[in-house]
Amino acid sequence: MLGAATARRAPATPPRGERLGFRAPGAAATTPPSYWDVLEPLLEQVRKPAQYVGGEHNQILSAWNAASTRWLLCYPDTYEVGQPNQGIQILYEILNERSETLAERAYAPWIDLEERQREQGIPTFSLEHHRPLWAFDVLAVTLPHELGHTNLLNLLDLGGVSIRADQRGVDDPIVLVGGHAAYNPEPLAPFIDAAVMGDGEEVTLEVDDALAAWKRDHLAADTAPGPDARQDLLRRLAAVEGVYVPAFYAPRYLDDGRLRQTVPIEPGVPALVPKRTVQDLEQWAYPRKQIVPMTETVHERFSVEIFRGCTRGCRFCQAGMITRPVRERRPETIQKLVEDGVRDTGFNEVGLLSLSSADHSAIGPIARDLADAYEGTTTSLSLPSTRVDAFNVTLSNELSRNGRRTGLTFAPEAGSERMRAVINKMVSEEDLLRTAETAFSEGWRHIKLYFMVGLPTETDEDVLAIADLGIKTYGIARKHGKANKVTISVGGFVPKPHTPFQWCAQDPPDEIHRKLSLIRHAIKDHGGLKLRTNDPEEGVIEGLLARGDRRVAAAVERAWQLGARFDGWHEMPTLDTWLQALEETGISLEWFSYRERDDKEALPWDHLDSGLDKTWLWEDWQDARSDKELDDCRWSACYDCGVCPGLSIEHDTGYTGGFQLPVLPQGLGGGSQQLPTAPERYASGG
């Protein structure tokens, strides 16, 4: 790990006013330097050098001087992790389609290269032209989870940009974050200029418009922009719906340390910042030209998002809650994206992505048509999906026509029926065992089951039920073949904002260790049943950053200063560094993570509107505590969670059925119990 001294040594950058992100009136158009010539000789000294070279098929090389706004799109992790990210690829294409906008990409250098960059004065650079971060107008960072926060600070510092937003000048880039972890950006508040809430397609272009107009206005002025110009830009960004500027809001605390409220301190900014929702995915059929990675990445496939959102209502799932409602892509659009993409990229695997892909109302025909199209070729199809039912096995059979039936993955998430009612994962043990029976009898050889421990109200009996379910599934596997395998994978639960579990206490790592030991002991006589566990310590930092408030920012900064990077990587155990940072900054895990909150306490993200009504979330939390389940509102009654009103689509039930469900609050006639479920509709050709 890098030491603190190395961490603070930033590459030299031009003084303010001589940078290129904002040119003073009359200044000549200048292209910033490429660092390739100094970078290239270093690459033979670092691991996986191909991740730094760029030049991939479908990268876009826009002309610097033809652009009036310049974006650096960044994933705060290595290229191998971040390159497949769909969000970045979508924004990359739609920004570069604009004649006066340029977008390039950047990823975090691994520590071996970072060390050499700091020695040689090479800043954070773009992949396309190896241009320095400080030359861009915007650094737009996607935060799919919280474990990239220290990397974000590191990328800024390495890029010659102050980590603190209030110390940046008019020609420094605007630092913008988006993605799921941006739904509580408070632990990053001093470091970012703005956070974008919700779907990025439309709001990114509106931010680009605001930036272009700001540059035009200031460049047209007779005088060079003064210190107020950056403030003016922040005000313009805050006027874009879905953009939150933390500097315009201040948290107020009670004497006992609880948050009282986060209030606007700038005239005209909204008290509640709404999220953005793209209502028609058909208008945003991207990425069309998926970038083919230069080296190995975590997912090597052509990916198509088949729908966005999920209304199954799993209470632990932040992604499901914040992306409501469901919006489907048409089957013919999916087919075309796949055909064009496979032909163009040469990928031999296609992933049909969503939060629960088997829930597309036309998934049967989609799977059948794609399987027909690629039968006899080397192209395989995959459906990353966690739904536990025999229908899923049928789909997987269809999609695996070209390949061997190796592994299927299901996520019951909890071992006991009671616990699954608490988390609203509506699957019975009978469903699971029947699904396993179907899968093994149809030739599948390996089933992986995903579970969590540390869920609210959990008892040791619930934990042991995970082992029991694993043993029963393994019994079925052995019945169909001695070589068949079952793996149970168990991780510690981390409560997230904007979910019904946002009020609950997180289990400390000792307790997670104890529960994992119970499972390990219970399966010890079943040698063929494999157990995989996540490191319980990983959840400590994630949990703190997920639900921390603005005070936690001091710990983020201190942890980074002490050398924390890549907090989600096994190779970089940073927990001790973090514990030191917490001690030095007086941040308590007991207070922020291991304490249950009540409904009177303000939450750090209350001023950020995910669309979910807080009262509904609280009621759902009470339902969880009394083991009460809620059906998927897509196929039953509306529970009035708050998301759909105001959206012209109301609630999308798919393109194949030709009807929309009435969206009325429960008890007002909104029930539609006679409607078929998605699989039933498929089975009947609906």
Ligand code: SF4
């Ligand atoms: S408003 Fe109703 S139909 Fe829409 S997502 Fe919420 S519960 Fe479902």
